[in-house]
Amino acid sequence: MALLAPPPAAPGDPPFTARDFDRIAAFAYREFGLSLQESKKDLVYSRLVRRLRALRLSGFQPYCDLLEGPEGRAEHDAVVSALTTNVTHFFREPHHFDLLAALAVKPRLQALRAGERLRIWSAGCSAGMEPYSIAMTLLDALPEAAQLNIRILATDVDPAILARAREARFTDEEVRPIPARMKPWALVPAGEGRHGIAPKPARMVRFAGLNLMQDWPVRGPFDAIFCRNVAIYFDKPTQARLWQRFAGLLAPGGLLFIGHSERLGGPAEAAFASVGITAYRKTGTSAGRKETA
Numbered sequence: 200m201a202l203l204a205p206p207p208a209a210p211g212d213p214p215f216t217a218r219d220f221d222r223i224a225a226f227a228y229r230e231f232g233l234s235l236q237e238s239k240k241d242l243v244y245s246r247l248v249r250r251l252r253a254l255r256l257s258g259f260q261p262y263c264d265l266l267e268g269p270e271g272r273a274e275h276d277a278v279v280s281a282l283t284t285n286v287t288h289f290f291r292e293p294h295h296f297d298l299l300a301a302l303a304v305k306p307r308l309q310a311l312r313a314g315e316r317l318r319i320w321s322a323g324c325s326a327g328m329e330p331y332s333i334a335m336t337l338l339d340a341l342p343e344a345a346q347l348n349i350r351i352l353a354t355d356v357d358p359a360i361l362a363r364a365r366e367a368r369f370t371d372e373e374v375r376p377i378p379a380r381m382k383p384w385a386l387v388p389a390g391e392g393r394h395g396i397a398p399k400p401a402r403m404v405r406f407a408g409l410n411l412m413q414d415w416p417v418r419g420p421f422d423a424i425f426c427r428n429v430a431i432y433f434d435k436p437t438q439a440r441l442w443q444r445f446a447g448l449l450a451p452g453g454l455l456f457i458g459h460s461e462r463l464g465g466p467a468e469a470a471f472a473s474v475g476i477t478a479y480r481k482t483g484t485s486a487g488r489k490e491t492a
């Protein structure tokens with residue numbers, strides 16, 4: 200096993216051996232599917248050394264022992280938080296929201312008004328901008344959407360970011376990408392110059408903790424799944440399994456949206472047809488679903 204190059208340590212910071220890195224990498228892969236290459240060792244060091252300080256641990260060896268032991272459960276969340284980024288924006292990759300409205304909502308207006316169900320999953324939703332953008336898109340196309348059989352499930356593995364998503368207090372800068380025509384009914388003042396989400400879009404979104412590497416206590420089928428800028432952390436076999444599991448949960452004709460730098464791969468590729476940039480439709484007919492213009 201090659202020794203890692205010396206980390207960019209401050210005087211007094213604990214050393215980070217190859218064995219420490221291997222243990223952290225194995226843990227992150229096993230628990231969260233995160234694929235940490237050795238090139239990320241400095242990043243891993245700088246993110247986790249803060250945890251050592253916070254926990255007043257003397258080195259990475261006791262830290263790894265903690266993670267792997269029965270007392271370490273609470274620290275698992277801190278690791279996934281430290282090793283992934285929560286970067287997100289309202290209406291990120293806006294073409295996905297245009298496609299959602301054009302393919303999943305507008306052709307079904309009459310059926311949805313008559314009570315047909317529409318289910319959307321934002322998997323890896325971070326601070327909530329993605330699922331709230333979905334809710335705004337649905338309300339823009341169908342103003343009574345909040346009273347209909349329409350739900351958005353928003354999940355993330357990181358409890359801290361889910362707490363922020365539920366709190367829903369956004370800065371001027373953060374709400375800037377929301378289309379101007381939506382802002383009057385989508386946002387409410389939330390004090391101290393912040394913006395909250397208005398009751399209608401807020402009511403359509405349900406947040407829950409979910410680790411994509413574990414069982415999914417979710418009920419499909421979904422009409423659309425957004426899993427964007429999450430699979431970048433996973434290796435190809437893990438990604439392939441993820442796409443396959445999404446394919447199994449999507450209704451025929453259901454949509455899958457992935458991140459701009461992600462690619463569908465593995466056996467699931469055959470189950471999808473491209474409908475736009477990093478946007479896919481599950482092939483097969485939407486059996487029993489009456490589509491009306």
Ligand SMILES: C[S@@+](CC[C@H](N)C(=O)[O-])C[C@H]1O[C@@H](n2cnc3c(N)ncnc32)[C@H](O)[C@@H]1O
Pocket residue numbers: 230231232279283284285286287288291322323324325326329354355356357360409410411412426427428429432458
């Ligand atoms: C960069 S954010 C993407 C947010 C949003 N989907 C977007 O594209 O704007 C990645 C999110 O994936 C979550 N994540 C990472 N690994 C995960 C896992 N194993 N299960 C569920 N969520 C995970 C992180 O907590 C983070 O909030």
